[in-house]
Amino acid sequence: MIKERVQEYCKYKNMGISRFEKLAGLSNGYFNQVAKRPSDASLVKISKAHPDLNLAWLLTGRGNMIDDETLSTDNSIHGNVTKIGNLSGVTNSPTTVNNNGGSAELMKVIEELKEQNKSQREQIQSLTDIIKNLTAR
Numbered sequence: 001m002i003k004e005r006v007q008e009y010c011k012y013k014n015m016g017i018s019r020f021e022k023l024a025g026l027s028n029g030y031f032n033q034v035a036k037r038p039s040d041a042s043l044v045k046i047s048k049a050h051p052d053l054n055l056a057w058l059l060t061g062r063g064n065m066i067d068d069e070t071l072s073t074d075n076s077i078h079g080n081v082t083k084i085g086n087l088s089g090v091t092n093s094p095t096t097v098n099n100n101g102g103s104a105e106l107m108k109v110i111e112e113l114k115e116q117n118k119s120q121r122e123q124i125q126s127l128t129d130i131i132k133n134l135t136a137r
Helices: 002-013 017-023 040-049 055-060 102-135
Strands: none
Touching: 002 017, 002 055, 040 055, 040 102, 055 102
């Protein structure tokens, strides 16, 4: 099921599954080996490499394939995921994800990072507008 959704996303993005896996730092053929669902660590990698991909859709097939928040934003602006177990946000205070915390904890962290990302995009847009106004004078 997940492999089929990855294929659908790859078709939408006009890329092969091997490219999807490589960008996410996953092994070649990873989705051929995954029986039910990717590990939490792999989901973090996928989220970082493909921020427009709705992870809830990837896991369940429900909702939109593309995250609504990223449809109108520049894909080059994203939060930093330093390593599994330590996801840093805007405030430099790490949020720890332990490996036995399960998907609920991971999804909560991802949602928090999305909110931080949205706030940063709004700040960047505001600063860009200020710069445009200053340079137009």
